[in-house]
Amino acid sequence: MPQTSRADARKNRDLVLAAAREAVAKHGTDASLRDIARRAGVGIGTLYRHFPTREALLEALLNANFDGLRTRADSLLTSPVPGDALLTWLGELTAGAATYQGLPESIMNALANEESGLHASCAQMRSAAGRLLERAQQASSVRNNVPVSEVIALALGLAWAAERSVEPSDLAARLLSTAMYGLADRGQ
Template sequence: MSDQQGATTGPADAAGPPAAATRTESGGGMRVDARRNRENLLAVARTVMAEEGLDASLRDVARRAGVGIATLYRHFPTREALVQAVLSDRLNALADAADESLAAASPGAALTAWLHRFTAGSGTFHGLPGSVLAALHDGGSELHGSCVAMHESASRLLERAQESGEVRQDMDAEDLFTAAAAIGWAAQHSETERAERILTLLTDGMLAGEKDSRGRPG
């Protein structure tokens, strides 16, 4: 990591918060000023990472949040911890969306809609598709738990679509995520229309149906 934890704090750290702001909330827990710093850092990190990608400078995040780098590290000891905090709501929402789609009248259509949502989100943060794939297979990653939960939910939706006969049987969750991550990468590095065309080709190819004489979906 290029941003060093031992860096000096900025003016906001040196000045200190007003005495009233240092009180803890009712029932204990994080100090009010610390909670505000954390929420502010997260909001700024979302903006910076959307602009510059998940490898954005942590010093830049701290500077734009008006705190020192040491304050950022007190809340988020590693880059992955910050990335997890930034992405957790998005990943959890994708998991919830897949679970909610299990009861859909057409699970194949629901899976297609979920894939569109996944790839659209992947295009928001540069580096996200690769980070998700890596975290799925790295138990030590801060992102691992959220990525696994999303993967399991999407896998259940895929299985439901296959049980209904709407999606081809020879596709598994690894195929699904690898292809979706590739399309997310394409959304970051080519025009939007191209990524959407590739996604349409993927979803058309995964849907079951009569095939023509060359074995292609009819």
């Protein structure tokens, strides 16, 4: 591929991502792909050459966020209070999932579907959460019978509820605090 073609392809990919970022911020994860291509000034075929599925486009948009969450989970593993570390990370996941309307549902769907373009990134994020949860369980901060899949579903469910609420913007954090109380190991 000639250098000009590669530069044009990179430029088109960047234009599509910029247009997607705007469209998804405004219309949620179900934003029209045709509209995204039009905003980018490219044809729909160009969009699909770079991103063969909606999930592949979302993954490209969210890759930095997912990488940041995985890195953050790793850094919180050294926290002296494992339960607080888990709460902090779940708060960040909840806030991040509320970035785009429909994102909590997209993440849950991706976790359930190994064929999804988002699955690998979401599964790595779930694995990072699993390490934090295991540490919190070993410290008796969280009940041992709570699997990571339920903790992730809880955080995403709270993000979903917060995105649809007319309540104050701290609703997700307040709900997460209440949920963590319910997850606490009280020696029962």
